[in-house]
Amino acid sequence: MVYPLVPIFLTETLGAPRAILGAIEGLAESTASMFRLVSGWLSDRVGKRKPFALAGYSVSAVAKVLLAVAFHWPVVLLARVGDRFGKGLRTSPRDALIAQWTDPSVRGRGFGFHRAADTGGAAVGPLAALALLALIGENFRPIFALALVPAVLAVVVLRGVSDRPPPPQKGETGARLRLRDFGGGYYVFLAISLIFALGNSSDVFIILRARNVGLSVSEAVLTYALYNIVYALLSMPAGIASDRVGRRRVIAGGFAIFAVVYFGFAVVDAGAYVWLLFAVYGSYMALTEGVGRALVADFVGAQWRGTALGLYQGAMGLAILLSSILAGVLWDQVGPAAPFFLGGSTAALAFVLAALLLPRRPLPGQP
Secondary structure (H helix, E strand, O other): OOHHHHHHHHHHHOOOOHHHHHHHHHHHHHHHHHHHHHHHHHHHHHOOOHHHHHHHHHHHHHHHHHHHOOOOHHHHHHHHHHHHHHHHHHHHHHHHHHHHOOOHHHHHHHHHHHHHHHHHHHHHHHHHHHHHHHHHOOOOHHHHHHOHHHHHHHHHHHOOOOOOOOOOOOOOOOOOOOHHHHOHHHHHHHHHHHHHHOOOOOOHHHHHHHHHOOOOHHHHHHHHHHHHHHHHHHHHHHHHHHHHHOHHHHHHHHHHHHHHHHHHHHHOOOHHHHHHHHHHHHHHHHHHHHHHHHHHHHHOOHHHHHHHHHHHHHHHHHHHHHHHHHHHHHHHHOOOOHHHHHHHHHHHHHHHHHHHHOOOOOOOOOO
16 A cells, blocks of 8 residues: 555655665565575574564554654654564565465466455555545655554454475474575576665665656555566466466566566657556566565475575665666666666566576486
8 A cells, every 4th residue: 555655755755866766675674685595594594484484574554653753864764664674574484385386387376366355455455555646646645654454454363374384295304594505596596686686776766756757646546556466466467377388488577578678668758658668567577476475485495495585686686776876866867768777678688587596397306
């Protein structure tokens, strides 16, 4: 509900420069990244996933309240870091739980279903925010406060979920973690993903780009809702496709689409084209987010899957920290198109590398 409003609130209501926006988003995402690794490893060690997911959703719920009382950008920084800290706590254990209860032959479908459900909420939230804006005007604080309600409901629902991870695979009991056991394919995918992430700055910059080419606040929020609708609708079909034709083709296709979209954002000069770019951007997310996590789960056995997912997502987040800071500086010092030319270039390189280097299928025998 609140995410597409944050960059507008920060830069227009509070008057923060774009470089501050990039630094805040980068720091917030790096916080999430660091704790994805920590929580993934801890959930592997204790053999439980649900406590970390429950704690993460609870922390994020509390953090949302801070936005409603923010009158200076450091409070927004605290709120965003708190929210992403909660995301970091929950993401890797939750993804490991999804992988554990999904047969490898339909793992892409399972992750795709989760992304579709999660993103469906992200699409409804901005639409609810727009309805509230129509009633109360461009006063974001009451909307930030109301965002606490669905966050609390998520915690209540999660409390009813059972946490019964499967027993360790044969030969894994008491095994020590050795990062080399993740396999070469895992690290090839990680390296390609990091190259891609160096140009994949926070989505707040595409929202600002929408405003930059003339869209109103309501229109900018609607474009973000459109992106989430497309993302939600295509996530499960993308996951099913990855089960059938292999994850490499689907992920490489996602990188190619991202390159086209970001080059489009670099040269766009009319608001009408922004709608198309946001819709196509949703297809990139559907092709890469859940499918990428499924691919990581394919490479690594059940006992250390939380750690592998945490390392992957943590490294990606740290790269996005650098990318977001750089994007803010490029926007202020070079121009609004500069971050998007960078992102399109790194995505094009990632597409070529993925097509050439990623294995056609995950290593055999991974549970």
